[in-house]
Amino acid sequence: MQRQYPAPPSQVYLFGTCVIDLFMPQAGLDAVRLLEREGLTVHFPQGQSCCGQPAYSSGNPVEARAVAAAQLDLFAEPWPVIVPSGSCAGMMRHHWPTLFEDDPVAGPKARALSERIFELGEFLLRVMKVQLQDTSPGQQAPESVVLHTSCSARREMGTRQHGVELVDALPGVTRLEHERESECCGFGGAFALKHADISGAMVKDKIASACATGADRLVSADCGCLLNIGHAAQHQGAPLPVEHLASFLWRRTGGAGEK
Incomplete structure (x- = not known):
């Protein structure tokens, strides 16, 4: 409904x-x-x-x-x-x-x-029907990103579509899709502790798929997934910085540096 x-x-x-x-x-x-x-x-x-x-x-x-x-x-x-x-x-x-x-x-x-x-x-x-605009046009370099939506967020709240629409509305930002975007990152809260080997394999696949796009960073609205993906990418030496959607939206619309 x-x-x-x-x-x-x-x-x-x-x-x-x-x-x-x-x-x-x-x-x-x-x-x-x-x-x-x-x-x-x-x-x-x-x-x-x-x-x-x-x-x-x-x-x-x-x-x-x-x-x-x-x-x-x-x-x-x-x-x-x-x-x-x-x-x-x-x-x-x-x-x-x-x-x-x-x-x-x-x-x-x-x-x-x-x-x-x-x-x-x-x-x-x-x-709020927000209209995202860059308040400092010309000062930010173009950027490409991949999205990640946690499993429960995707299925219970439908948040992937919200992320897609917000990112696609940003000037100078290109959203890229990757093969394993819909898959779990392996975090799953206690799952990562109880099944560390499986979790590690899942996040490795996720990172490899995201990096294959050549994206500048991965953006997500779920901090648990960001911690998992970001730390795993650092451990692997993979070129995949991560950023929360709120921080990404704020930065890309000229908010960085405002008080």
């Missing part, structure tokens, strides 16, 4: 995700800058933590429920909740209601909150 999108709001929440908080804070800051540039006031509840996906995908719904329950009341105002990670957005939108489906108190809260969950690219395109 096609999602019905609201009118552009004036205020939003940001759910920063634990990976952005701990490993890639610049992506979170750039997401805030993109939203503020659209005239939005961005609120960041300090009590937020993990979405519970690691526990949930590892077969621990009790732990996942405890993590989610601690955050259900943090987003009390009826504002959209913007998530700069398709997999975390998918967890909150599609699986939080399932976690609390038998809870008469938390269940309605989780279902109501899930309707306000938006992945960053989806929100910029479908709600």
Whole structure:
């Protein structure tokens, strides 16, 4: 069923995700800058933590429920909740209601909150109808990129299409497709720890396929995948820098260097 999108709001929440908080804070800051540039006031509840996906995908719904329950009341105002990670957005939108489906108190809260969950690219395109323009034309060199969309983000939130549309709208940017774009990078949270050899082979194939295009970098809206691909590429000595979609959009539209 096609999602019905609201009118552009004036205020939003940001759910920063634990990976952005701990490993890639610049992506979170750039997401805030993109939203503020659209005239939005961005609120960041300090009590937020993990979405519970690691526990949930590892077969621990009790732990996942405890993590989610601690955050259900943090987003009390009826504002959209913007998530700069398709997999975390998918967890909150599609699986939080399932976690609390038998809870008469938390269940309605989780279902109501899930309707306000938006992945960053989806929100910029479908709600804000953003028009991306380079504010410093002629100062940036042309750039070619390949996209990567995490498995759950692709299938649960449809975020590949949002990334495609945003990147294709950027002046001076060429998006290249590669043979293994739709495949998993091998991260999969706990999967990379439990099946390290398989995970390593998967990310090696992903990197080789992306490098074969001659792209300047790989762009993704999922930090877990970026950490996996980026570190593996460095370890292999592969010429494949990685960048979060929020940072890439901000930089390519003249945001780099702004305060």
